[in-house]
Amino acid sequence: MNALxxxxxxxxxxxxxxxxxxxxxxxxxxxxxxxxxxxxRAPVTRQYTQCLAxxxxxxxxxxxxxxxxxxxxxxxxSHISPKYMESIPVCTAVKKDTYSNSYQVSSDAETFxxxxxxxxxxxxxxxxxxxQYDSIHGLTYNRTSYKE
Numbered sequence: 001m002n003a004l005x006x007x008x009x010x011x012x013x014x015x016x017x018x019x020x021x022x023x024x025x026x027x028x029x030x031x032x033x034x035x036x037x038x039x040x041r042a043p044v045t046r047q048y049t050q051c052l053a054x055x056x057x058x059x060x061x062x063x064x065x066x067x068x069x070x071x072x073x074x075x076x077x078s079h080i081s082p083k084y085m086e087s088i089p090v091c092t093a094v095k096k097d098t099y100s101n102s103y104q105v106s107s108d109a110e111t112f113x114x115x116x117x118x119x120x121x122x123x124x125x126x127x128x129x130x131x132q133y134d135s136i137h138g139l140t141y142n143r144t145s146y147k148e
Contacts, residue, residue: 048131061085094118
């Protein structure tokens with residue numbers, strides 16, 4: 001009887017060993033396939049997040065300017081620097097100012113729009129000339145096909 005139990009235990013151990021020899025490499029290969037895309041997208045997402053922060057800071061500086069100037073926004077974005085903002089920030093995706101050329105102010109200087117000019121955040125699924133900040137809606141952005 002003991003010999004029969006020992007034989008069953010040996011076969012079970014052998015089966016588990018074979019199963020582990022098959023499953024371990026599969027798990028080792030599948031996990032990186034799931035994780036690697038997230039690591040590759042991290043720099044793009046970081047750059048986009050920094051761009052959002054830049055636009056929010058620009059919007060805040062423009063609102064401070066308007067508060068000091070009877071509700072009127074400056075004719076050019078460069079007028080907020082250095083009093084309301086040390087300097088116009090650069091988009092980290094391209095390492096240059098992508099905001100100044102996009103700045104538009106209404107003819108009565110009571111509304112404005114500014115955005116990250118170009119398609120620098122397409123890797124994060126963002127449409128060209130986005131994100132945007134305007135005096136009516138605040139910070140807005142349009143995603144195309146990016147999925148978290």
